[in-house]
Structures are given as C-alpha cells and as structure tokens.
Amino acid sequence: MARPSKKSADQKLQIVLSVLRGEATAAEAARRGGVSEQSVHSWKRVFLDSGRDGLEQGQKRRTSRELELEAENEELKAARKEHDEAHEAVQQAAAAAQEAHDLMIQWDKEVNKQRERANSKHRELRNTKQEADKAHRFYIVSLRCLHSIQDMMRARRSAEAGEGERPTARVEVQDLMSKLMSGDTLTTEELMELQRFD
Numbered sequence: 001m002a003r004p005s006k007k008s009a010d011q012k013l014q015i016v017l018s019v020l021r022g023e024a025t026a027a028e029a030a031r032r033g034g035v036s037e038q039s040v041h042s043w044k045r046v047f048l049d050s051g052r053d054g055l056e057q058g059q060k061r062r063t064s065r066e067l068e069l070e071a072e073n074e075e076l077k078a079a080r081k082e083h084d085e086a087h088e089a090v091q092q093a094a095a096a097a098q099e100a101h102d103l104m105i106q107w108d109k110e111v112n113k114q115r116e117r118a119n120s121k122h123r124e125l126r127n128t129k130q131e132a133d134k135a136h137r138f139y140i141v142s143l144r145c146l147h148s149i150q151d152m153m154r155a156r157r158s159a160e161a162g163e164g165e166r167p168t169a170r171v172e173v174q175d176l177m178s179k180l181m182s183g184d185t186l187t188t189e190e191l192m193e194l195q196r197f198d
Contacts (some may be wrong), residue, residue: 009052012055015043016040016044019044026044143180144180
C-alpha cells in the first residue's frame, strides 16, 4: 500500500494537469513526481469532481458506505455521551443513597439511645411506685394498729368509768379501715372523719 502523499495542492495540480494535457502518462507523471500511479489517478478524479479545492482539502468523493459509517459513528458518539451522562446520574444517585443510608443508621442509633433512656426511666418509675405501694401498705398497717390501740385505750377508760363504748363510731372506724386495707382511696371527708374518731 502506498504511503499518503505529502505533496502540496499546487504540486498535485501540476502533476494532474500534465496528465490532462497529454504531456505525460499517469505512470510517467507518477515517476517524475515520486508518487504512486494510483495517487495520480486519485488526484485526477478529485480534481475533475471538485477542482483545486478538492486537492487542497485532500478529500475525495465519499461513497455511500463512508456516509453510512460516518452516520453510525455519530450515533455511537451520541450513545456514548448518553451512556456517560446516565453513568454519572447513577453515580450521583448511588452517592445520595449511601448518604441517606448513613443518615438512617445515625437516626437508628439515636432512636435506640432514646428508647433505652425511656426504658430506664420507666424502670425507675416502676421501682418508685413499688416503694410507694410498700410505704402505703406500711402506713395502712400502722394506722390500723394505732386505731386498735386507741380502741383498747377507750374501752379501758370506759370500763374504768363504767361507761359503754360508742358502737356507731367504732363501726364507722372499722368500715373506713377496711376500705383502706382493701386498697381503696379515702376521700378528704373520710380522712377528716377518721381523724375525728381518734
């Protein structure tokens, strides 16, 4: 295969004109110019088709296959560009998804921390309630013991003085104490009534 010619457009033109004028055959013109005979024929076709501009551009008439290949090449370039843009979009989406995932992990850790704090406070509240219930039961027992002692002291004083006990007051006190022992809550009036019988 002949190497591409490095002749200028003017040199190519002089060789082609010498052939067209009949001054030399293509083979003779090629030998004088130091180029291949094929190049001389090619330049001649270009000159006849496009004139000196064709020789200046160093182009020959493109075939339909060349045009098809050029169109396919343009399509491939467009497809590559679209592929690169899609790839960039995927990378950006992946980065955003990773960022969202990392943020979700942070939120999950914070939620677990808050849940543990809530559970700890709930355990403290439950323990406090248990202590309060225990203290309340102790208070009820103590109050019942106190009233029992007061009843015995009143009964003794009544026996020494020869008086009978007030059965109505004793029954009311026992009713209130039973209510306390069953876990019910006394109203303010009932508490005042209980103190009145002390």
